[in-house]
Amino acid sequence: MDMVNIKVNGVSYEVPQGSTILEAARYAGIDIPTLCYLKDINQIGACRMCMVEVKGARSLVAACIYAVADGMEIFTNSPKVQESRKMTLELLLSVHDRKCLTCERSGNCELQTLCNEMGIEEDTRFEGALPAGEKDTSTAYLERNNAKCILCRRCVAACQNQHVSVIGANNRGFDTSIGCAFETPLADVSCVACGQCIVSCPTGALTEKDYTQDVLDAINDPEKVVIVQTAPAVRAALGEEFGLPIGTNVEGKMVAALRRLGFDKVFDTDFGADMTIMEEASEFIHRVQNGGKLPMITSCSPGWVKFCEHYYPDLIDNLSTCKSPQNMTGALIKTWYAQREGIDPKNIVSVSVMPCTAKKFEIKRDHEDAAGLPDVDISLTTRELARLIKKAKLNFNALPDEKFDDAMGVSTGAGVIFGATGGVMEAALRTAADVLEGKSLEQIDYHEVRGTASFKEATYHVGGMDVKVAVVSGLSNADALLKKVRAGEADYQFIEVMCCPGGCVNGGGQPIQSATVRAYTDLKSARAKALYDQDKAMPLRKSHENPVLKKCYEEFLTDGPNGHKAHEILHTSYVKRGI
Amino acid sequence: MQKRISHLPFHDTPEQAQKLDAAIEGLKGQPGAVMPALHQAQDIYGYLPQEVLKKIADGLGVSLEEVFGVATFYSQFSLTPKGRNHISVCLGTACYVKGSDKVLDRLVAKLGIQPEECTEDGEFSLTACRCIGACGLAPVMTVNDEVYGRLVPEDVDKILAQYAAK
Structure with missing residues (x-):
């Protein structure tokens, strides 16, 4: 890396050539306030918050877009700079609704x-x-x-x-x-x-549109059985709301908090993720063996599904018909679980906690009502759950670690990694490979599809055939890949798409980190690591080995994965929306 | 002032549609094509109907919101049709202190439309403009290419009658 010499506030530093003043100053350990700057996403120099003095320059310059040069002398804390910052803030406040309380x-x-x-x-x-x-x-x-x-x-x-x-x-x-x-x-x-x-x-x-009061009303209604499920990515980020380091897995405390909030049962969406894998892997094998529509594309991410319906309506038949793990769990709560426990599904309020805002949209889609009632009644974001916990004055960090309720709280490592880009693909491969090979394989880590790269591809030899897969996260990357699929230039059989860059761990419902934190920390990898660590430590790491799932197919979905009953309860349909 | 959006029904002739298609085709793939496309579209239609903005967005491969953002940023662009007679009242500093706002109020009352709107019969449209360089005649308004100066609100009635008769 070529370096240049600059002075910041009279002290000499060596900083990478081509960096902006903001990057150089941060490299040197000096912060400059910003508002419009968001690393890699928005670097437009619009808000004028980051103005600094450069010796010899006619006026103050915007540090977030102004490149350093050798010998540059920068002042980030002069009276002129301080006055500029103050005026910028005062002007912003003059047209701002200041109801901070x-x-x-x-x-x-x-x-x-x-x-x-x-x-x-x-x-x-x-x-x-x-x-x-x-x-x-x-x-x-x-x-x-x-x-x-x-x-x-x-x-x-x-x-x-x-x-x-x-x-x-x-x-x-x-x-x-x-x-x-x-x-x-x-x-x-x-x-x-x-x-x-x-x-x-x-x-x-x-x-997000806040539904916390609806949840409290349900909990306080003695007639209602309120059952909650939490998505894998929630446990990897909820701790941030309570001052824990980014990437702390708080599964145990989260479960304890949900019980103390008054939920009657605390289930794990990871169980639904395992179900999704059974259905999706079976659907995939069926499509391959029967000349079905390929590439098959995952359908767990409702933002992605909506994107496909709006912008690629010609490709909706490529979407897996599987419901998302959220709605599979919800559907089984109001059918299988309700039947087994003798509860009238009308009295069940099915709540989900998701890293996602699109899940609020998904629960209102057509054909997401296996019991003739919505599979999920209320979908909360990770932030809304944090709000409920704060409102109840639970001392989150002091809570014991508790386990999900057994009925639908048992899951495998495959379900856990659903929350990160590449996770659904890896989980599906673990099951598809075993099914196609007819034995339990030892090698279950698919490193090629892991990591936060925007586009990943690999070819795996399973069951006597080559399966070419691709994994993308972030819709710009999905867009680029789908253009190729549409043009017939991509020969993949199976594609995983997650709407948010990095997957659900970086979802729109996750705790909000400031631009400054995001400049220093890669949220995607830090949170994903928590999930892969959990997967590694789990005794069961393949969806089809989940004992509760096996029981569900034995007792309830008796014609097996991708069978008629499974289709009624666990599969859905899509609509061509257009733009 | 926020741009007014016309909800009047959109009609175009095959010639207009053909001209617009040609304009878009000529600009395709060029950086910064939205501005010239909007200019040409306004020349063709006299204003920028919603349907035309959609056509430009689709044709140039940019988002409709981007096209709308540009169209509402520049005061030269109009999202409402012009009437057979277009009235423009100067609200520049000199005209304003001489009471051009009262003239505008009178026009709004008489025509039953707000600035940036067009009467339903297509006879009159109204806009409030910035200085037109006739400060010596303040307050000033123009009807089509005709300039009327040293106005009092009552003058409005007479001027309108003149054009309504035409």
């Missing part, structure tokens, strides 16, 4: 943090009109309140990064607001519900 992002708001750090006072020098426009509450998963928007455009960049691009800045000057074309409500455009905009938002302008 009741804001969901209070305590985790980048604007609030900077105002505190810079000593901004209540009475600022400027007063402006609050942005006009109603809140957009049109969808089941997201709310936008432009009165709290600082027009940083991080959400716009996140949406573009997903190749969805349904939001942008409309109008100009004081009238600028983030919205859709023709000010159409979000529910009526081809938004895929991924929530990457929410986790990119520095303030409280974008939030």
